[in-house]
Amino acid sequence: MDIIWLRDFEALVAQRNFSRAAEERNVSQPAFSRRIRALEDEVGVKLINRQTLPLSLTPAGEVFLEQARIMLRTYQDTLERCQTIDAASGDVIRFATSQALYMTHYKTHIAPLVEQRGLDIDLNSTSWGADQFVSALQQNYCDVILTYWHPAMDFLAPLEVAGCDYITLSHDEFIPVSKCDEGGAPLFSLENPGKKPIPLLAYGAVSALRFVLDHTLNQNISKPNLLVMNRNALAISVKGLIAEGFGMGWLPRSLCQKELDSGTLCIAGPDSYRSALEIRLYRLDTNTKKTLGALWDKLQDSVDGAVAKS
Template sequence: MAHKNFSRAAEDRNVSQPAFSRRIRALEDEVGVRLINRQTLPLSLTPAGEVFLTQARVILSTYEETIERCQIVDAAGENVIRFATSHSLYLTHYKSHIAPLVDAGGLDIDLNSTSWGASQFVAALQQQYCDVILTYWHPAMDFLSPLEAANCEYITLARDVFMPVAKTGPNGPLHHLQKGQNKPVSLLSYGSASALKALVDATLRTHLDGPKILVVNRSALANSVKAMILEGFGLGWLPQALCQQELDSGALQIVGDKSHISQLEIRLYRDRENKKSTLNNLWERLRSDIEEQ
């Protein structure tokens, strides 16, 4: 309905206007309802048409993603290890812990650093769209529970600290988590696509007697949350590895107390049924390196 006109829409599709109209009628007959309100000028969608358009876009997106997954699975040979991880973990723990082993071993890596929703990482591993996922883990992140029940194993690659931080001003942090504040605390939080959202929510639920919270922005990416914090728009929780440089320089400060800080694990998950020799070799090398530390 971008054109709101059958003639222009038909021209865009390189068909005649009568043929285009017949296709629309046939679609409406198939669905069993009228999708286009022909009594308005320009043409508009009926309420049912709005629903159909929204769902059609979802179906098309799913179809395109399925095609992409099939092509990647088909293209990935025995020697390619397919990783999936978030942008923040790629910049921190992947580069420091895994990349050196990959380079030393001459392994062929297909790295998907992506802004997928948290549950999509789990689905990608279960559907063999990837061989390994690198993810944060905390008991509050129940989206990972299907992997615990499935035939998957994990390695705890490293540990991190999840802490509330705020930009440093002339007289200390610009935002606080102190009790008794009259003004609500401006919080920069995470969207539902982020694994870290569950941990922020769980932390806040344990501090119901704390200051009032006003969520001023949500983002799927920890780097975006960090950027907003550095601009002074509010405080927010970040993995320490992602903001250590700013803490050392004094640009950011930790706010709140120990009860606001959580311990994070950085985990690698794989399906035990995945028998790729290159994956098994990398897995054992990672396990050995961690045991020697």
Template sequence: MDIEWLKDFEALVAQKNFSRAAEERNVSQPAFSRRIRALEEGVGVKLINRQTLPLSLTPAGDVFLSQSRIMLRTYYETIDRCQIVSAAGENVIRFATSQSLYMTHYKTHIAPLVQQGGLDLDLNSTSWDADQFVSALQQRYCDVILTYWHPSMDFLAPLELGKCEYLTLSKDDFVLVSKAVNGVPVHEFDKANKKPASLLSYGVASALHAVVDHMLRKTSDSGKMLTVNRSALAISVKAMIMEGFGMGWLPRELCKDELSDGRMMILGDDSHIAHLEVRLYRDKENNKPTLRSLWNNMQALTQDGLS
């Protein structure tokens, strides 16, 4: 399937007219019509209902439109990434991390290396789905990723089974918290004869989704909580907690200021705490000299921290 056909299809959907779409695509109308027919033949179904004015999509065309947009977005993102990698060259290390780690552990462990040069952060990565970090590292879209790790995070398993290695830079606790007013939590789950407490959780795109599910299976208090919202980002869960919409699990480092000044309180006991590692992963077969140097420096720092 020619990528230009997808662009033609998008133009026709927008213009709802063959002549205007052909003009937008800078081709003659007969040539444009042939390309649309070739697309339909390639898919094997009619995508355009030519009996309506203006033109409309068939039910199959509606389905194809959403997938076409995904394919085009992937195509453009791939070109961008290839150009970025090419422009970066061998001396720049492409670095990816989530928003919560960028706002906390990144500043402590990685930012000083950026200042020394040779390290380039992909800010797009702060909104990636969890499994995108794995595929990005495997496909060399980036050279290193900084991520939380917990035994429940199955999406990281391909890295550990494959050609990757990691360094544990630090650790963090995943704590159940609520907004607090005058030293009293706004939400609690351990009082008898009350309806389930509102729980703010994580969507499947988040690396922390699996950890919350693990904690809910583990704790006997899970029946006293009702999930009322799921967010992709920890910073979004934190914001909703601070607005008083419910309780939720957060990395302690992300809410340390609020815990320190009493705007948040930790709920439950030790059974409600999950222990996270903050890990740096790389592909062992990536032979960039700058990456080897970075890895050796980080390895020395982690050994010093453990000694």
């Protein structure tokens, strides 16, 4: 089975239209249709109900979609891990982090030390699911993970049970935000909700921030009337949809501070809807890589120095 067929199938499910899906996949519609039929021939059943508008999945197609996504995720994960292993040597420090943390805390807190010491870094800024970061560290596919931490993130518990070392690099805040109207007020607000449900741009099942959002909402006695418009694994994608005015959502403050300062985005709720975040670095305590040990000590010193100054 060609991996391209799986990506074609996923695009067709998203678009529900052969022409738009073919355009997304950068192929002619006849060629795209032939590849979908080749996939169905390979599976041995019809996956697409072509008699409905928009197109729909057959019962077998619904089952195959779930498995196709698992296969694609496994395939991508395998490629990334193979590339990481190939790049690794005794001197290279293998980092894994999310795109949001790469753009904020890695560049601010870690990159300057890496450049100062002339270290070789294999940085995997990835869209892995939350639990994949944990398994990657435990299985030595990376040396360090840079992650958000919150008490609700149960998936990180195995690292603490296993006695991993961690450094609390800095702190952040998980806040409700919305696009601002022309008067500088939020388009959507938890304080002035109105009668209609507030459109919510939420996080998907594989996102670490989903746990924090669920906790933040559950700790409030009066639940807001929210209607989930979209679920996404990446905070950067959620931010983009908020900025376009599709709804409100929660973001780490560091990821949207510039937009808050410029008045593009607004705080969209009271303090009770905010949650504190830690930004942590984890490593296995059995990792004896000298370059990692030197960087770890330097990072610990910088954190201790910042605490002492405050």
